[in-house]
Amino acid sequence: MAVRERLSGNEAVSYAIKQVNPDVMPAFPITPSTEIPQYVANYIANGEMDTDFIPVESEHSSMSATIGASAAGARALTATSSCGLALMWEELYVAASNRLPLALCLVNRALSGPININCDHSDSMGARDTGFIQIYAENNQEVYDNFIQAYRISEHKDVRLPIMICQDGFITSHAVENIELLEDDKVKNFVGEYEPENYLLNASQPMSLGPYAVSNYYMETKMAQNTAMQNAKQVILEVGKEFGEVSGRSYGFFEEYRLDDADYALVMIGSAAGTTKDAVDALREQGIKAGLLKLRVFRPFPDEEIAAALKNCKAVAIMDRCEGFRGKGGPLGAEVKAALYDHAKDVKAFNLIYGLGGRDFTVEEAEEIYKALQAYDKEGKPFAEYRYIGLRG
Amino acid sequence: MSYNFKAEMNKPERLAPGHRMCAGCGGTIAVRAVLRALHEGDKAVIGNATGCLEVSTFMYPYTSYEDSYIHNAFENAGATMGGVETAYNVLKRKGKIKDDYKFITFGGDGGTYDIGFQSLSGAMERNHDFVYVCYDNGAYMNTGIQRSSATPMYADTTTTPVGSQSNGKMQNRKDLASIIAAHDVPYVGQSTLLGNFKDLHTKAEKAIYTEGACFLNVMAPCPRGWRYPTEDIMEICKLGVETCYWPLFEVDHGKWILNYEPKKKLPIEDFLRPQGRFKHLFKKGNEDLIVQFQEEVDRRWEELQFKCSR
Numbered sequence: 001m002a003v004r005e006r007l008s009g010n011e012a013v014s015y016a017i018k019q020v021n022p023d024v025m026p027a028f029p030i031t032p033s034t035e036i037p038q039y040v041a042n043y044i045a046n047g048e049m050d051t052d053f054i055p056v057e058s059e060h061s062s063m064s065a066t067i068g069a070s071a072a073g074a075r076a077l078t079a080t081s082s083c084g085l086a087l088m089w090e091e092l093y094v095a096a097s098n099r100l101p102l103a104l105c106l107v108n109r110a111l112s113g114p115i116n117i118n119c120d121h122s123d124s125m126g127a128r129d130t131g132f133i134q135i136y137a138e139n140n141q142e143v144y145d146n147f148i149q150a151y152r153i154s155e156h157k158d159v160r161l162p163i164m165i166c167q168d169g170f171i172t173s174h175a176v177e178n179i180e181l182l183e184d185d186k187v188k189n190f191v192g193e194y195e196p197e198n199y200l201l202n203a204s205q206p207m208s209l210g211p212y213a214v215s216n217y218y219m220e221t222k223m224a225q226n227t228a229m230q231n232a233k234q235v236i237l238e239v240g241k242e243f244g245e246v247s248g249r250s251y252g253f254f255e256e257y258r259l260d261d262a263d264y265a266l267v268m269i270g271s272a273a274g275t276t277k278d279a280v281d282a283l284r285e286q287g288i289k290a291g292l293l294k295l296r297v298f299r300p301f302p303d304e305e306i307a308a309a310l311k312n313c314k315a316v317a318i319m320d321r322c323e324g325f326r327g328k329g330g331p332l333g334a335e336v337k338a339a340l341y342d343h344a345k346d347v348k349a350f351n352l353i354y355g356l357g358g359r360d361f362t363v364e365e366a367e368e369i370y371k372a373l374q375a376y377d378k379e380g381k382p383f384a385e386y387r388y389i390g391l392r393g
Numbered sequence: 394m395s396y397n398f399k400a401e402m403n404k405p406e407r408l409a410p411g412h413r414m415c416a417g418c419g420g421t422i423a424v425r426a427v428l429r430a431l432h433e434g435d436k437a438v439i440g441n442a443t444g445c446l447e448v449s450t451f452m453y454p455y456t457s458y459e460d461s462y463i464h465n466a467f468e469n470a471g472a473t474m475g476g477v478e479t480a481y482n483v484l485k486r487k488g489k490i491k492d493d494y495k496f497i498t499f500g501g502d503g504g505t506y507d508i509g510f511q512s513l514s515g516a517m518e519r520n521h522d523f524v525y526v527c528y529d530n531g532a533y534m535n536t537g538i539q540r541s542s543a544t545p546m547y548a549d550t551t552t553t554p555v556g557s558q559s560n561g562k563m564q565n566r567k568d569l570a571s572i573i574a575a576h577d578v579p580y581v582g583q584s585t586l587l588g589n590f591k592d593l594h595t596k597a598e599k600a601i602y603t604e605g606a607c608f609l610n611v612m613a614p615c616p617r618g619w620r621y622p623t624e625d626i627m628e629i630c631k632l633g634v635e636t637c638y639w640p641l642f643e644v645d646h647g648k649w650i651l652n653y654e655p656k657k658k659l660p661i662e663d664f665l666r667p668q669g670r671f672k673h674l675f676k677k678g679n680e681d682l683i684v685q686f687q688e689e690v691d692r693r694w695e696e697l698q699f700k701c702s703r
Contacts, residue, residue, distance in 0.1 A: 060469060070480075073489075201480070
């Protein structure tokens with residue numbers, strides 16, 4: 001029997017870490033992800049798991065040590081937020097190019113400055129091209145479920161890439177909600193043992209890792225990473241389906257909420273999807289065919305699938321919780337628009353910025369956006385694109 | 394521990410020939426000497442900060458290392474090996490690996506004194522069971538002889554060039570061995586390339602086979618950066634020791650031990666004169682600079698003698 005509990009997002013992902021019981025976790029505290037290493041250290045202190053925790057002196061070192069542990073043949077992970085991820089930057093590329101299937105529990109938070117400890121997606125969006133798989137969650141249940149699937153995806157022999165399991169800072173990480181936990185043995189069976197093929201501590205086959213590669217070789221390594229990232233698409237779908245068989249909760253690249261027959265859709269990532277679902281329901285009551293595409297997997301980017309899901313919409317608003325400073329919106333907008341350009345040119349799509357630095361996103365604001373899409377479609381009223389939602393007057 | 398030079402030199406090399414380090418590179422000699430201190434048959438993982446050594450010994454698709462080897466980046470050799478060593482402990486405990494391993498990380502003074510200092514300090518404080526070996530050639534040689542915090546005062550480097558308004562580097566070098574000793578690690582040794590290599594060998598063996606975080610600081614001259622004839626490396630190292638510029642000492646579980654005291658301490662000019670990077674000090678009118686250099690050497694030597702006398 002699954003266990004019904006009430007946990008915050010941080011506690012949920014920590015509980016998943018305990019159940020998976022990886023080998024090594026180096027971490028450094030930063031709000032709002034600090035609780036994750038705290039929970040793990042407590043589980044270890046009380047004999048509930050036998051991971052070795054390394055209390056490193058910085059996030060650069062936490063990713064460096066995670067890389068070292070993973071290269072040695074251990075199942076390894078770390079956790080961070082915001083500036084901590086920024087300090088790891090260089091190492092994210094090293095982890096990916098060395099094809100190390102380590103995990104990073106990211107609690108999304110705005111980047112400085114000014115210093116702001118609240119949610120937006122600028123940290124992980126900045127790391128979107130590092131070669132990490134990126135999976136996002138709407139709530140505590142999803143971040144728990146995503147972590148349990150993480151190593152099945154990252155360690156798959158056709159993939160072997162690091163994976164970032166993201167949740168929204170405070171909104172998800174600190175809000176306590178109902179959750180359904182799997183039994184320990186179910187998690188263990190689902191995740192399985194890590195059996196690396198090449199690793200430093202393989203006595204029968206020593207390995208050198210981290211070479212200097214001149215132009216004759218470098219480009220092929222990037223192609224190999226890209227092939228692995230594309231392979232991850234199939235693996236993510238298979239693992240998401242299999243997880244559904246175990247838990248009753250299946251996962252794909254994204255969730256379509258009343259999107260089938262929708263005229264107007266929002267595309268977004270993370271916790272604001274919950275708010276938007278309320279708006280969709282309210283608008284449906286009023287006869288407005290509103291729908292939502294909540295993106296779960298940002299890397300690999302499911303472009304054809306997104307375009308196919310949106311192809312019958314009359315107008316779409318792509319919601320970025322991250323500023324791209326290109327004067328035209330954020331990264332999600334750019335990528336979804338590129339997908340539509342390639343696969344569904346007729347769908348009119350706009351890009352909006354919301355929720356930076358933890359700014360609230362309300363049901364009313366979501367409703368207004370849907371209504372503006374409708375006004376654009378039905379009355380030809382210009383849609384104010386690239387604007388910030390909920391800006392002070 | 395008895396030391397037999399011939400037997401040591403006849404051991405199989407763990408750093409295979411064919412790498413691309415410069416002829417006469419002190420760093421390579423130091424690495425080979427340290428690796429010889431591993432007992433035959435003992436397995437090891439070798440770590441490396443970015444630097445000359447890394448880019449010249451592991452150029453894809455070739456590696457010079459007989460053992461497993463990991464290079465991560467410039468500033469994180471300490472943290473990276475900390476991760477490897479922790480993984481080893483866990484996998485051993487969980488019965489997933491059987492063999493015993495030793496862990497040795499190499500970094501130049503750039504990767505050790507400067508950009509990798511925080512990572513090294515963290516790893517030392519956490520007392521990971523590995524040896525960090527700094528091959529100290531006193532500047533960022535890989536990128537073209539820029540000053541580091543290991544560069545001695547008045548050295549001519551490409552970022553402290555000697556000119557009409559400059560006598561080279563204006564600051565004294567950082568005393569890294571003392572700083573690491575202040576981390577209260579089990580073992581710190583300072584050595585260089587001397588005679589039959591007994592000093593370095595003994596210290597390397599002690600560091601490798603002492604449990605906990607150990608540190609070796611090895612003066613490893615760079616003929617390109619120091620500007621002396623390549624074949625004179627052993628003489629340069631000897632002069633470094635005989636002038637007390639580079640004393641041989643160790644800190645064994647908190648106990649400071651002076652390993653060598655010259656019968657007659659040579660004047661610092663003897664160490665400086667053969668090196669092109671100090672050429673300007675011997676120009677007329679710069680005599681006081683050498684006096685200052687000598688005073689700094691004397692001050693540090695006396696301080697070391699005091700620590701070792703307690």
